[in-house]
Amino acid sequence: MAAGIGVTGAAGWWHGGHALLGSLGLSLLCGVAAFGVVAQLLYVLGASLARWQVLAVCAVLACGALRGIGPGPRASPRPRTRLDLLAIPVVLVLVLLAVDLWYQPLWAYDSWTFWTPKAHALYALNGLDPGWFTSAALISKDYPILLPALEAAGFRFTGYETGLLDLQSWLIYAAFLRAVYEIGVTRARPVVLWAVLLMLAVAPSALDQLAAAEADIPVAVFFAAAGVCAWTWLADRRPAGLVLAAVLAAGATATKVEGLMFVVGLFVVVAAVAARSSWRRAAAALGAGGAALAVGILPWRIWVSHHDVANQASFGRVTGASFLARHAARLPVSVGYLGARLVDPRAWILVLPLAVFVAVDAFRRGRRRDVTFVVGVACFAFAGLVLAYWSTPFPLHYQLATSARRVITAIVLFAAAMTPILSADSEPEPG
Amino acid sequence: MLGAPSSPGAVGWALIALGLVLAVAALVRYRAAIRRQAPSAAAAIVVLVAAAAATPFVVWRIVDDLRYTTTLHGYDRAAAGPVQAYLPGYLVDGASRLIPPAATYATVVSPKVPWAPARSAFGALAMESLFPRRSVATPADADYLVTWGVQPASVAHVQRVWTLRKAFGQSPTVYVARTRH
Numbered sequence: 001m002a003a004g005i006g007v008t009g010a011a012g013w014w015h016g017g018h019a020l021l022g023s024l025g026l027s028l029l030c031g032v033a034a035f036g037v038v039a040q041l042l043y044v045l046g047a048s049l050a051r052w053q054v055l056a057v058c059a060v061l062a063c064g065a066l067r068g069i070g071p072g073p074r075a076s077p078r079p080r081t082r083l084d085l086l087a088i089p090v091v092l093v094l095v096l097l098a099v100d101l102w103y104q105p106l107w108a109y110d111s112w113t114f115w116t117p118k119a120h121a122l123y124a125l126n127g128l129d130p131g132w133f134t135s136a137a138l139i140s141k142d143y144p145i146l147l148p149a150l151e152a153a154g155f156r157f158t159g160y161e162t163g164l165l166d167l168q169s170w171l172i173y174a175a176f177l178r179a180v181y182e183i184g185v186t187r188a189r190p191v192v193l194w195a196v197l198l199m200l201a202v203a204p205s206a207l208d209q210l211a212a213a214e215a216d217i218p219v220a221v222f223f224a225a226a227g228v229c230a231w232t233w234l235a236d237r238r239p240a241g242l243v244l245a246a247v248l249a250a251g252a253t254a255t256k257v258e259g260l261m262f263v264v265g266l267f268v269v270v271a272a273v274a275a276r277s278s279w280r281r282a283a284a285a286l287g288a289g290g291a292a293l294a295v296g297i298l299p300w301r302i303w304v305s306h307h308d309v310a311n312q313a314s315f316g317r318v319t320g321a322s323f324l325a326r327h328a329a330r331l332p333v334s335v336g337y338l339g340a341r342l343v344d345p346r347a348w349i350l351v352l353p354l355a356v357f358v359a360v361d362a363f364r365r366g367r368r369r370d371v372t373f374v375v376g377v378a379c380f381a382f383a384g385l386v387l388a389y390w391s392t393p394f395p396l397h398y399q400l401a402t403s404a405r406r407v408i409t410a411i412v413l414f415a416a417a418m419t420p421i422l423s424a425d426s427e428p429e430p431g
Numbered sequence: 432m433l434g435a436p437s438s439p440g441a442v443g444w445a446l447i448a449l450g451l452v453l454a455v456a457a458l459v460r461y462r463a464a465i466r467r468q469a470p471s472a473a474a475a476i477v478v479l480v481a482a483a484a485a486t487p488f489v490v491w492r493i494v495d496d497l498r499y500t501t502t503l504h505g506y507d508r509a510a511a512g513p514v515q516a517y518l519p520g521y522l523v524d525g526a527s528r529l530i531p532p533a534a535t536y537a538t539v540v541s542p543k544v545p546w547a548p549a550r551s552a553f554g555a556l557a558m559e560s561l562f563p564r565r566s567v568a569t570p571a572d573a574d575y576l577v578t579w580g581v582q583p584a585s586v587a588h589v590q591r592v593w594t595l596r597k598a599f600g601q602s603p604t605v606y607v608a609r610t611r612h
Contacts, residue, residue: 086479089486093493100432100493103500105511107433109548112512113555117562125563136568137538137554191472195479202482202489211432211496349485350478357474423471 003061004031010064011243016072022185025178029225030244032172032218033251034061035153036146037296040254043149044299048126051156078186086194090201094174097207101166108212114139115214116162119151123160134307141309144300146254147215165213173210176221177201180417183228188420192358196351196416205347209406215256216406222252223262224413226292227377230270230285231421234373245270246288250296252410257312258388260297262410263289265380273373323391330396334389337400338382341408348412355415355422362422374418381411433511434499435492446491450484516552522605523560523577525595529607530575535565537573537587541580545601553579576608583608 004027008014011030014023038057039049047053106112121132122145134141151165158164177200184193200206209217226248233241249266252259267289275282304311342352355374363371385407392399439447457480458465465473503511510520530536538554557577558566567573570587580603583589589608596605 089483093486093490096490096493100497100500103497103503104433105500105503105508107511107515109512109516109552112559113552117555117559120562129563131565132563135558135566137558137566139555189469189472189475191468191479192475195475195482198479198482198486202486204489204492207489207493208432208435345481349482354474354478358471361469361471361474423475 001028001031002065003035003058004028005068006062006064007031007034007247008064008240008244009066009068011240011247012067012238013240013244014068014072016068016070019072020068022182025175025180025182026225026229026244028175029172029179029221029251030247031058031061032150032175033146033222033248033254036150037247037250037254039149039153040145041295041299043122043128043145044303046127049122049149049153049156050126054153054156081190083190083194086198090177090194090197093201094170094177097210098167098170101170101211102163104163104166104211104213106162106165106213108214110140110215111165111213114141114143115147116151116165118145118148119155119165120160122148122152123155128303130307134309140312142304142311143215143257144254144259144297146251147218147256162213166211169210169213169217172218172221173206176225176413176417179225179228180420183232183417184420187424189423189425192354192423193420195354196419199349199351199354200413200416203348203351205344205405205409205412209409214406216409219252219255219259219262220410220413222248222255223259223266223381223410224417226252226263227266227414228417228421230266231370231373231418233285234270234273235370242284242288246292249289249292253293253296254300258385258407258410260293261384261388262381263292263296265384266377267292269373269376269380272376273369276369320391327390327396330390331386333396334386334400338385338389338404338408341404342411347405351412351416351419355419358419358422365425367422370422374415374422378411378415381414385411432492432496433515434496436495439488442491443488446488447485450487454480454484513552513556516548517546518549518552518556519602520556522553522579522596522602523557526557526577526607527561527564529593529595530561530564530577532564534574535567535572536561536575536577537567537570539570539576539578539581539583539586541578541603544580544603571610573610576606576610578606578608579603582606583610588612 005020007030008023008027013026014020035057042049106116117138121129125132150168154164154168155161177197181193181197206217226245229241229245229248232238233245249263253263267285271282271285274285341347359371359374389396389399436443458477465476468476506520513520536557538557540550540553542550544550554566570576573587576583576587576589578586583592583606588611590611592606592608594604595607598604
């Protein structure tokens with residue numbers, strides 16, 4: 001949290017204590033993303049990230065808070081409504097879930113076969129031991145290590161305690177809900193905001209994924225939060241939005257391989273929307289996206305390449321035209337399967353139908369650029385997933401059955417986070 | 432969630448039905464008020480009611496999960512991951528006494544092991560049990576072999592073979608072998 005307050009403060013997102021209190025959710029997300037990216041970089045450079053080093057990284061990041069200290073503008077608070085009482089069931093469900101996660105053993109396949117073993121190795125072997133991290137038995141060796149780095153940092157203080165891993169994901173998810181509230185509370189229709197928050201708090205798919213201690217919730221949260229921050233830059237023209245979008249995007253790329261294509265799509269759309277007002281702003285958006293990729297994934301890719309680790313998500317795989325042509329029948333299957341998972345009420349209740357309805361309504365009310373931004377980012381992410389399934393070297397149906405419900409989470413959370421914003425009566429159009 | 436039922440069951444369906452009935456009743460009761468709202472707000476109210484209707488079932492599901500997970504201790508808790516992959520968590524226990532910490536090893540699984548998830552997860556179980564030893568892909572390059580349902584001598588030149596776990600049920604024998612380079 002201290003690191004995150006430093007990151008958001010240095011970016012100029014808040015100024016003064018009141019604004020800081022209204023930015024705690026987003027600050028926690030930025031702190032986790034920034035620490036994870038720096039930790040990955042330090043591991044690649046050969047650091048061990050001992051306890052004092054973990055504290056030092058957080059302390060250095062926290063120094064950014066100095067920029068935000070001092071009396072800031074005091075925004076007039078939104079009048080309370082009876083709808084705010086919905087915070088009670090949202091918080092109660094989250095607290096009950098936290099208790100449940102505390103008792104959750106490490107059972108999900110990906111978590112016990114490689115996510116947590118990687119964290120254990122970072123902790124027990126004091127860094128990124130090339131011998132162990134290139135072991136034949138290690139699955140998904142090429143996956144970036146933000147999540148294992150976070151878990152390893154926790155182990156420095158608790159010992160090898162896997163009971164806390166689910167709670168770590170819970171904390172990230174709870175911070176995301178808080179960030180959606182913080183950004184939406186002054187802009188959105190309260191009923192839309194609370195409908196989204198309640199749905200996210202009780203969505204069975206989110207609860208199931210949190211119990212699995214995998215990286216899907218963190219990558220989805222970072223991507224969705226980056227999207228919202230990028231939108232604030234488009235709408236408010238405050239550079240802080242773009243800076244935090246880059247920080248969170250770097251976190252997304254350092255968390256999971258699909259984070260890379262999500263982030264590329266996000267910044268391409270941001271640049272396209274910004275280009276309608278100024279080429280300079282479009283260039284700034286592309287620069288921010290490039291910086292996020294350079295910091296978030298490039299060092300890890302260099303390490304992976306240097307140690308001859310096979311790259312599952314290679315660009316060559318998705319551009320193999322003859323392979324794609326031979327497997328063209330996969331395209332409609334993937335589109336249909338992913339689409340069905342997106343609107344499955346047993347997983348996400350009515351998050352996406354509400355988002356679509358609100359987007360159509362916003363478009364009719366003239367907020368065309370905002371809707372274009374949301375639809376563009378979501379479509380890019382969806383197309384990226386379809387391409388990944390189209391080009392998979394594994395059996396398609398097995399791949400869809402085991403991962404589709406998880407990888408769509410990023411699109412769902414992004415759409416959910418933008419729904420309250422699109423519901424606002426009016427918003428300054430970008431540019 | 433490990434302990435949450437895969438299907439709702441009688442109580443779950445009852446809670447879902449109750450939630451739906453209450454949701455429909457609320458929407459009918461307040462339909463006039465909902466109609467007066469802007470389209471987005473009206474849609475959000477409908478969705479909010481639907482989410483509220485689902486909440487009792489979701490809470491019951493979490494509680495049901497807790498009822499199971501709070502009973503897990505010791506081996507059940509530590510081996511929950513392998514057990515989900517049809518692997519007994521103790522399958523390679525004892526291998527770390529035979530393989531020196533600096534040695535490398537390779538795992539080999541027989542295709543006759545009848546559970547596909549277990550076959551693919553065997554390497555991960557060995558990796559966990561033998562941490563921090565490094566595994567290699569080719570048996571002939573390894574200092575030791577850990578095999579399940581495969582005679583070590585059939586995949587590499589071996590100096591010595593230990594039977595780590597005898598066959599039981601449909602699970603074949605697990606061997607550890609020291610290779611000869």
